[in-house]
Amino acid sequence: MRITSLKPMVGACLSLAGGLAFGLASLAHAEEFTMPHLLVIGTPGTSSGSFASTNGWGPILQKDLGTNVRVVPEDSEVQRHRRLTERRDLALSSVSTAELRFQIQGIGHYATMTPVPQRVIWHHNDTPWSFVVSGDSDLHTMDDLKKGGVRVARGQFSPPMIAAVTDALPAYLGMTSAEGAENLRFVPASSYVENCRAVVEGKADVAYCATISSVMAEMEGAPGGIRWLSMDLDSSQAWEGFLEHRPMVVPGTISMGVSSAKGVDGLVSNFLYAAPADADEAFAYTMAKWFHQSYDTYKGSHPLSTRMSLEVFREYLNRSPLPVHEGTVRYLKEVNVWTEEDDKLNQEAIKKMDSWMVARRAALAEAKESGIEPNMNNDRFMAIVDKHTQGLEGFRTRL
Structure with missing residues (x-):
C-alpha cells in the first residue's frame, strides 16, 4: 500500500540482497526446536481481513512444519488479549x-x-x-460533520475504535472531546460488523471502518452503495489533532480495499503478530524464518498476505516504536536486515515497555492493599494508575 506521510519517512534504505541469499547455516537453530502439536492463533472476528488472511497461510504452515494450526476469531480485543497473556491458550495474536x-x-x-x-x-x-457514509448521505466532506447532530457509530468492543470517534474525530474537526460529545451523537455498536453496517441500515450517519474487511464489499454492493469522506493529507492541523489521540496510525492515500475507497485520503493501521515477551526464543525464530522463507508460497493465499514480506516488515521497523522478540531479531540478523541502530532502538523500546509494566503492577498492588476495586469507571482506582504512570513516555509511531 502506498503511504503518503505528513512528515518525511526517517530511516535508511537497506538492501535485502543478503537476506535473500539464505543458506543452510540458518537452519541449524530451527532444527533444535520442535513446533507444538497445536498452534492457536487469535485474530479479530470472522469478517476481518486478519482472520481471512491468517486462514490463508495457516494450512501451508501446518503442512510445512507439522503442527496443527487453529485460527480463533475473537471480536473482543480485551478477551483476545486476556487469552494471549493470562489464559495462554493463544500462541500468537493478530x-x-x-x-x-x-x-x-x-x-x-x-x-x-x-x-x-x-x-x-x-x-x-x-x-x-477512514470514515464511511451511505451512498445517498448528505455528508460529503469531513467538515460536514461539524454541522451538529451527526450520528457516529461507536464500536464498544475496541478501546482504540472508541478513542477514534470520541476523541480523535472531534480533535480532527477542531473540537475538544467534550465539544464532540455535545455536537455528535454516538451510536453504540457491539461488534465491528454492526459498527460498519450501521450506515447502510440507517442507524448511524458515519462509521470508522477498514476498507479491506469483507463487510465493506457487502455494503458497497447494497442499494445506494457507500462513500468515503476524505481526510485531506494537507490538513496538517486537523491531523495533529487526530494523532494526539491515535498516535500509532499513519496518514496516507488508500490504495487497498473496496473500489469506493481507493484514492481517498485516510490512514493506515498496522497489524502485527505479537506474543508475550517470554515466548520461547526458538519458537519466535522458527516463525520468523518460516514467514520469510515461505512468503512466495503463501503470498497468493489472501491479498493481505502480500504485506507479510520481509521488505514490508523492514520498512515498518523503520518507524515502529514497539520491541521485537529476540527470536525474530536473531533471524533478522542472520539475513542481514537488522542493524546496530535497530538494536539500540529495540533496547529503548524494551526499557520503555518495562517501565509501563512496573508502574502498572505497582498501581494494582496499591489498589489491592487499599481495598479499591480495579475498575476503569472507579475514579479512585484510575487516580492510582495515573499517579504511578505519570511522566512515562507513551508509544508513538516514528514518522
Whole structure:
C-alpha cells in the first residue's frame, strides 16, 4: 500500500540482497526446536481481513512444519488479549499497533488487567481506515460533520475504535472531546460488523471502518452503495489533532480495499503478530524464518498476505516504536536486515515497555492493599494508575 506521510519517512534504505541469499547455516537453530502439536492463533472476528488472511497461510504452515494450526476469531480485543497473556491458550495474536499501545499503557479496561510485556513476531498487514457514509448521505466532506447532530457509530468492543470517534474525530474537526460529545451523537455498536453496517441500515450517519474487511464489499454492493469522506493529507492541523489521540496510525492515500475507497485520503493501521515477551526464543525464530522463507508460497493465499514480506516488515521497523522478540531479531540478523541502530532502538523500546509494566503492577498492588476495586469507571482506582504512570513516555509511531 502506498503511504503518503505528513512528515518525511526517517530511516535508511537497506538492501535485502543478503537476506535473500539464505543458506543452510540458518537452519541449524530451527532444527533444535520442535513446533507444538497445536498452534492457536487469535485474530479479530470472522469478517476481518486478519482472520481471512491468517486462514490463508495457516494450512501451508501446518503442512510445512507439522503442527496443527487453529485460527480463533475473537471480536473482543480485551478477551483476545486476556487469552494471549493470562489464559495462554493463544500462541500468537493478530493485533493492531493501536490496540497494542492501549494494552501496554493500560488505557481503558486494560488498566484493570495484569500487565504482561509483549513482543513483535512479524508484520501482518497495514490496514487502511477512514470514515464511511451511505451512498445517498448528505455528508460529503469531513467538515460536514461539524454541522451538529451527526450520528457516529461507536464500536464498544475496541478501546482504540472508541478513542477514534470520541476523541480523535472531534480533535480532527477542531473540537475538544467534550465539544464532540455535545455536537455528535454516538451510536453504540457491539461488534465491528454492526459498527460498519450501521450506515447502510440507517442507524448511524458515519462509521470508522477498514476498507479491506469483507463487510465493506457487502455494503458497497447494497442499494445506494457507500462513500468515503476524505481526510485531506494537507490538513496538517486537523491531523495533529487526530494523532494526539491515535498516535500509532499513519496518514496516507488508500490504495487497498473496496473500489469506493481507493484514492481517498485516510490512514493506515498496522497489524502485527505479537506474543508475550517470554515466548520461547526458538519458537519466535522458527516463525520468523518460516514467514520469510515461505512468503512466495503463501503470498497468493489472501491479498493481505502480500504485506507479510520481509521488505514490508523492514520498512515498518523503520518507524515502529514497539520491541521485537529476540527470536525474530536473531533471524533478522542472520539475513542481514537488522542493524546496530535497530538494536539500540529495540533496547529503548524494551526499557520503555518495562517501565509501563512496573508502574502498572505497582498501581494494582496499591489498589489491592487499599481495598479499591480495579475498575476503569472507579475514579479512585484510575487516580492510582495515573499517579504511578505519570511522566512515562507513551508509544508513538516514528514518522
